[in-house]
Amino acid sequence: QVQLVESGGGLVQPGGSLRLSCAASGSIFKVYGMAWYRQAPEKGRELVATIASGGGTNYADSVKGRFTISRDNVVNTVYLQMNSLKPEDTAVYYCYIELGLNGYWGQGTQVTVSS
Numbered sequence: 368q369v370q371l372v373e374s375g376g377g378l379v380q381p382g383g384s385l386r387l388s389c390a391a392s393g394s395i396f397k398v399y400g401m402a403w404y405r406q407a408p409e410k411g412r413e414l415v416a417t418i419a420s421g422g423g424t425n426y427a428d429s430v431k432g433r434f435t436i437s438r439d440n441v442v443n444t445v446y447l448q449m450n451s452l453k454p455e456d457t458a459v460y461y462c463y464i465e466l467g468l469n470g471y472w473g474q475g476t477q478v479t480v481s482s
Contacts, residue, residue, distance in 0.1 A: 369393040369471050373462055376476030383480070384450045389462030389473050391443040399465040401438050401445040405458035405478075412461070416447065429455075452480045 375387040391398060402417040416426045416436035424436055435448040445462055457480050462473040 369395060369464075369466065369469075371462055371464065371471055371473035373460070373473040373476040376460060376478045378479045378481065379452055380482050381453060381480055383452050384448070385452065385478060387447040387449070387460055387462075387476060387478075389445045389464075391464055391471070395443055395466060397466070398438075398440065398443050399467070401436075401465070402463045403436060403445070403447045404461045404463060405456075406461070406475075407455075407458040410458075415460070418445065449478070452478075454480045456480050 369391060370393050371389055371391050373389045375385060379385050399420050400417060403415040404412050405415050406412040414427060415430055416434055418424045418436045418438050426434060433451045438445045457478060459475040459477050461475045464471050
């Protein structure tokens, strides 16, 4: 059994910052890739950022230069530092981790960017 617990969402003004966390626990031998996705109202889920087990990262063009994904392999946690937030970043953010052949999703955390 694997559980992912997300935290750090909330309401922030445009230009502000938030840091999301996603901690994995349970029957974990090794975590491979980790990622953040988001889903805005009436839109499909989109990939925001990925980080490989070796630390390599990739970002959606819409967040490059503003968001930073990182991970702590000791505590099986992935982070998303979000700076210079825009109203179009408003969405539910989901973390995703790969454990061998299986993938697991977090419960989602709401991020709202509004004045």
